[in-house]
Amino acid sequence: MNERIKKITNDISLFWKSRTKTQKGTMIGSVVAVILLAAILTYFFTKTEFVPLYSDVSPSEIGRIKETLDAQGVPNEIAAGGTSISVPAGQVDALLVQLAAEGFPQSGMIDYSFFSQNAGFGMTDNEFNVLKLASMQTELANLIKGVKGIKDAQVMITLPEESVFLSQSNDAASAAIILNTEPGYQFTESQITSLYNLVSKSIPNLSTENITIRNQYLEYFDMAQANNGVGGTSVTDQMTIKKTIERDLQRQVQTMLGTLMGQDKVVVSVTTDIDFKQENREENLVQPVDEENMAGIEISAQRISETFTGNNPVAGGTPQAEDATDNFTNYVEGSTANGDYERTEDMINSEVNRIRKEIVESPYKIRDIGIQVMVEPPNPEDTASMPAGVQGDIEQILATIIRTSIDKEEVGELTEDQLQEKIVVSVQAFNGKSAATAETTSTIPWWMYVVVGILLAAIILLVIFFVRSRRKDEEEQIILEEQREELKIDDINDEKETEATLRRKQLEKMAKDKPEDFAKLLRTWIAED
Numbered sequence: 001m002n003e004r005i006k007k008i009t010n011d012i013s014l015f016w017k018s019r020t021k022t023q024k025g026t027m028i029g030s031v032v033a034v035i036l037l038a039a040i041l042t043y044f045f046t047k048t049e050f051v052p053l054y055s056d057v058s059p060s061e062i063g064r065i066k067e068t069l070d071a072q073g074v075p076n077e078i079a080a081g082g083t084s085i086s087v088p089a090g091q092v093d094a095l096l097v098q099l100a101a102e103g104f105p106q107s108g109m110i111d112y113s114f115f116s117q118n119a120g121f122g123m124t125d126n127e128f129n130v131l132k133l134a135s136m137q138t139e140l141a142n143l144i145k146g147v148k149g150i151k152d153a154q155v156m157i158t159l160p161e162e163s164v165f166l167s168q169s170n171d172a173a174s175a176a177i178i179l180n181t182e183p184g185y186q187f188t189e190s191q192i193t194s195l196y197n198l199v200s201k202s203i204p205n206l207s208t209e210n211i212t213i214r215n216q217y218l219e220y221f222d223m224a225q226a227n228n229g230v231g232g233t234s235v236t237d238q239m240t241i242k243k244t245i246e247r248d249l250q251r252q253v254q255t256m257l258g259t260l261m262g263q264d265k266v267v268v269s270v271t272t273d274i275d276f277k278q279e280n281r282e283e284n285l286v287q288p289v290d291e292e293n294m295a296g297i298e299i300s301a302q303r304i305s306e307t308f309t310g311n312n313p314v315a316g317g318t319p320q321a322e323d324a325t326d327n328f329t330n331y332v333e334g335s336t337a338n339g340d341y342e343r344t345e346d347m348i349n350s351e352v353n354r355i356r357k358e359i360v361e362s363p364y365k366i367r368d369i370g371i372q373v374m375v376e377p378p379n380p381e382d383t384a385s386m387p388a389g390v391q392g393d394i395e396q397i398l399a400t401i402i403r404t405s406i407d408k409e410e411v412g413e414l415t416e417d418q419l420q421e422k423i424v425v426s427v428q429a430f431n432g433k434s435a436a437t438a439e440t441t442s443t444i445p446w447w448m449y450v451v452v453g454i455l456l457a458a459i460i461l462l463v464i465f466f467v468r469s470r471r472k473d474e475e476e477q478i479i480l481e482e483q484r485e486e487l488k489i490d491d492i493n494d495e496k497e498t499e500a501t502l503r504r505k506q507l508e509k510m511a512k513d514k515p516e517d518f519a520k521l522l523r524t525w526i527a528e529d
Contacts, residue, residue: 019469026465033458050077050086053095056152057083065104069095133157140202144177147195149187152180157203173203174210181215196223238276241364246270249401253371256397260390265376267430273368275410278360285355296350304345365407371398372424380429391425398423 016024054065059082066085069076074095077086087095137155144153156176177199181187187195196208213221250270257266289296373394379385399419406414511518 149185302347306343
């Protein structure tokens with residue numbers, strides 16, 4: 001064993017001494033780099049990743065949680081000014097369930113579960129009312145915290161005192177709410193209105209006028225702001241709608257003309273005039289059931305028919321003078337002449353269609369549109385290179401878009417002259433067009449290139465050193481072979497076999513295999529001599 005160790009040591013020593021200084025430095029550097037890389041990988045793969053277990057908790061609560069974790073031997077870290085505690089990522093879920101079973105975190109707030117856990121006969125009415133109010137505040141705060149953009153909420157409710165006298169009027173309830181909103185989050189008007197309705201419907205006898213809501217920056221959320229616009233839309237919304245309409249029309253025209261001429265050869269600008277007046281009206285219409293005959297449905301009819309045959313008096317007498325002072329005349333209907341009398345009367349009650357309409361007009365209408373288009377010809381240097389009829393086709397397309405977009409009830413049908421006044425098509429070269437340069441932004445950090453470059457350089461150096469050492473070994477091997485060829489030694493096996501050599505070989509074999517017999521033979525030979 002010792003000889004084998006010595007041999008290995010000698011071989012290593014000879015190998016090391018046969019290397020050059022550059023090769024020795026490369027080997028040592030490679031070993032150090034491999035050790036450092038293994039150490040770095042071991043550090044990162046064995047590093048414990050801490051994630052927050054509880055955040056935004058009071059320092060006293062964090063202290064109780066830390067004491068519990070330390071007693072269980074769980075590693076933990078406290079951060080965020082003592083309001084957050086972190087534990088290893090693999091133990092978060094198990095610790096959340098375990099601490100929840102132990103009652104952590106104890107927020108100190110009273111909810112409806114308090115009554116089921118502490119119900120008893122020793123509670124007075126005043127104590128019950130106080131606990132009931134506290135639980136209502138807690139439950140309402142939990143509801144508000146479920147709204148997007150709200151991190152936390154504090155609710156203070158004031159309820160009127162109930163009186164046993166019916167003559168005394170009860171006061172209305174009120175609520176004050178402070179929201180802890182996410183930084184930069186903007187609430188829409190519908191969200192603010194929904195928040196007011198949520199609070200109002202959660203508390204009895206609480207109207208939206210008695211609710212005050214603000215955030216941690218002392219900014220009030222007033223529900224009245226949701227209806228401060230014209231026709232139910234604020235000025236900001238009106239501008240947004242106007243820009244949206246213009247943008248959609250511009251994109252539509254740009255896409256159509258870009259497909260025809262090329263995307264970089266068309267520039268479109270659209271301006272609109274929007275009417276945001278909203279109209280609510282009611283119409284009570286009466287229409288016949290049969291519009292052709294202008295008749296309705298007969299629901300009842302009465303027909304009277306009278307006939308008379310005999311001597312009817314004939315009209316006669318002296319008419320009264322115009323200047324007479326008497327109040328009557330002697331004019332008598334009929335005389336002694338014979339005649340027939342017949343009378344027919346029909347009374348029909350018909351039902352017609354009675355239509356009642358409550359119409360709410362659209363909150364915005366397009367009263368006017370102006371479209372300006374600049375087109376670059378195929379040859380920018382020659383405006384006459386524009387194909388014949390293309391400009392007319394563009395104007396016809398724009399006229400169709402304007403005719404179908406403008407409100408016809410407000411403006412009416414547009415004539416060709418009116419449409420031409422709203423369309424401008426200019427054919428000219430785009431002198432201010434900048435060449436599109438595609439900037440390629442690398443997503444790989446610069447230090448990655450440095451590391452890759454260093455690794456490539458190290459690999460190239462190792463290859464060079466390996467090739468050189470191999471060439472050197474080959475040269476040394478060739479020199480040794482040449483020296484071996486020069487020193488030729490006769491092989492002892494080339495001697496001729498004789499009787500003496502055979503006996504000598506037999507004696508050597510006997511001495512090796514049977515040393516005792518060989519010793520006896522020697523003694524015999526010595527005694528004979």
